[in-house]
Amino acid sequence: MINLFSDTQTLATEEMLEAMVRAEVGDDVAGNDPTVNRLQDLAAAKVGQEAALFVPSGTMGNLVALMAVGGHGNEILLHEESHVYYYEGGALCSIAGFTPRLVAAPRGLLTPEILETYLRPANVHHPRTTVLELENTHNRGGGSVTPPDLHRRLVAWAHAHGLHVHLDGARIFNAAVASGVDVRVFTENVDSVQFCLSKGLSAPVGSIVAGRKEFIDRARQARKRIGGAMRQAGHLAAAGIVALEKMVDRLAEDHARAKRLAELVAKIPGLKVDLSSVETNMVYVDFAPLGVACDTFVDRLAAKGLKVSLIPPTRFRMVTHRHISDADVVSAARILGEAARAGQ
Numbered sequence: 462m463i464n465l466f467s468d469t470q471t472l473a474t475e476e477m478l479e480a481m482v483r484a485e486v487g488d489d490v491a492g493n494d495p496t497v498n499r500l501q502d503l504a505a506a507k508v509g510q511e512a513a514l515f516v517p518s519g520t521m522g523n524l525v526a527l528m529a530v531g532g533h534g535n536e537i538l539l540h541e542e543s544h545v546y547y548y549e550g551g552a553l554c555s556i557a558g559f560t561p562r563l564v565a566a567p568r569g570l571l572t573p574e575i576l577e578t579y580l581r582p583a584n585v586h587h588p589r590t591t592v593l594e595l596e597n598t599h600n601r602g603g604g605s606v607t608p609p610d611l612h613r614r615l616v617a618w619a620h621a622h623g624l625h626v627h628l629d630g631a632r633i634f635n636a637a638v639a640s641g642v643d644v645r646v647f648t649e650n651v652d653s654v655q656f657c658l659s660k661g662l663s664a665p666v667g668s669i670v671a672g673r674k675e676f677i678d679r680a681r682q683a684r685k686r687i688g689g690a691m692r693q694a695g696h697l698a699a700a701g702i703v704a705l706e707k708m709v710d711r712l713a714e715d716h717a718r719a720k721r722l723a724e725l726v727a728k729i730p731g732l733k734v735d736l737s738s739v740e741t742n743m744v745y746v747d748f749a750p751l752g753v754a755c756d757t758f759v760d761r762l763a764a765k766g767l768k769v770s771l772i773p774p775t776r777f778r779m780v781t782h783r784h785i786s787d788a789d790v791v792s793a794a795r796i797l798g799e800a801a802r803a804g805q
Contacts (some may be wrong), residue, residue, distance in 0.1 A: 463789050463796070465779035466768045468632075468715070472784070474708065477574055477700035486695035489515070496695030500702050501669070507705055508633075508656070509649025510671035514680050514699055519631045520549045521689050522655035522668040524557060527655070528683035529676055530592055530625050533558030538579060538624070539594035540569050544602040556687065560588045568738065569599030570607060573618035580622065584629060593619040596629040597636045597647060603735075604719075604743030604780075606636045609646050616650050630652040635661060636739040638712045652676070661712050661742060661782055662704035666697045686762040708783075715781040716724075717744040718790050722779060725794035731801045742781045749775035751801060758800065759765070767796040 464470050473481070487494040490596045497515050497744035501681045505513040537553065539546055545553055553559045564571060564579050581587045595615060607615070621628045625654045630636070637644040648654045653672035658664035668681050680704070684690055691697075700798045722737040726732050726746055732769040748758055759771045770778040779793070 462763075462768055463785070463793050464765050464768045465781065465793060466770050468660040468780045468782035470784070471533060471660070473665045473700055474551075474663055474703065474707075475639050477664060477703045480699040480703050481564070481696045484538065484695040484699035486693040488692050489694045490690045490692060494693065494695045494698070496702070500698040500705075501704060503705055504669040505671050507644065508654055508669075508671050509590070509645035510654065510673070512674040512677040513669050513671040514677050515691075515694060515701070516668050516670060516689055517666060517691070518524070518659075519629075519655055519657045519668040520552070521684070522670045523549060523627070523629055524552045524687065525533055525680045525683040525689065526627050526653045526655055527553055527557035527559060527592070528668050528686070530531065531558075532592075534588060535591040536560045536562050536581070536588040537574060537592040537594055538562050538564060538590060539791050540596060540602075540798055541565050542569060542593060542599075542600070543596045544600050544631065545594060545596070547601065548587045560575060560593065562590065568605040569602030570605060570611070570687035571595065572611065573614055576618060590622075591625060592627055593624045594627050595651070596631075598639075598741050598743075600631075600743075603738040603745045604635070604741040605738065606639050606740045607647075609640055609642055612647055613650065617765070624649045625653070630654050630656040630711075632657065632660060632741065634709050634783065635716070638709065639716055639741050642708075658701040658704045661715055662708040663701040663783055664697075664704040664727060667700075667701050675724065707742060709772040711783065712742070715785070716740075716782065718742075718781045718785055719744050719779075721787075722781065722790045722793060725790070726797055729794070729801050730799045732797060743767075743773070744779045744781075746779070747776050748801070761800045761803065762796060765796045765800060767793055
């Protein structure tokens with residue numbers, strides 16, 4: 462099976478597994494797991510923030526960050542298809558207490574000019590807007606990258622309006638590699654950032670929340686409240702250290718393979734892909750011209766040995782990662798061509 466379902470499918474490297482076995486551990490709830498502490502210090506320095514917190518998942522990372530800001534009665538500005546709104550179980554409302562103010566923008570690329578039209582004036586009838594949430598890369602935007610200059614403008618606009626800026630940077634290292642900049646260009650000027658260790662970086666478990674020390678202290682208590690505190694978590698943190706030290710630069714290989722895959726798919730009659738939208742490791746394909754039911758087409762691909770992620774009603778997503786080779790890209794395109802011809 463050529464598994465292009467997601468980069469969440471990556472497995473730990475041999476170096477990670479060895480580090481996990483040999484990790485020195487303690488009690489992270491008490492703050493004395495040395496390997497967790499090393500990971501948190503490394504992560505904070507990597508993204509230019511004062512402190513960091515290791516959490517089990519990106520969803521939890523976004524949630525504890527928003528809980529630490531304090532949402533009840535307040536409003537958050539975010540893109541209408543952002544991950545925190547679309548795929549995180551409504552936790553920003555039901556747990557963090559925010560009212561979402563959904564902003565429309567092509568491919569997830571917000572601008573200060575667009576946001577200005579959504580910002581509510583002070584009024585007792587309205588919730589108070591306190592947070593701007595950014596997502597880079599933007600998942601449902603096709604893995605789109607908010608360019609560094611636009612990112613800086615967005616953060617400056619938010620701070621000028623007194624807003625806390627939270628960056629959902631689940632794939633922020635993809636954005637940095639694609640932009641040819643240090644990740645701190647995107648992360649050191651925001652108020653909080655979450656990034657995943659378990660996607661393209663290949664660690665088996667975990668994400669990081671980073672920000673100022675007092676913010677991370679609040680996030681740590683929020684993590685405890687929702688059951689995310691761990692004990693001998695150093696075994697997991699050890700893999701995260703390897704991920705940050707060894708796995709960032711190779712993301713460029715995933716990007717190159719995604720681009721090649723998109724170029725091959727664009728030549729297949731009945732399949733539509735916007736080549737200009739393939740900036741990182743995601744390829745979104747529209748198969749509407751085939752006139753085939755979505756489940757039918759995806760099942761057809763699976764039967765031929767290709768696993769993709771369905772985006773109803775007529776799209777699917779493919780995500781490259783370190784287990785996908787150049788040969789896999791060619792084979793995936795061949796399978797797509799066969800399935801498309803069968804559907805015409």
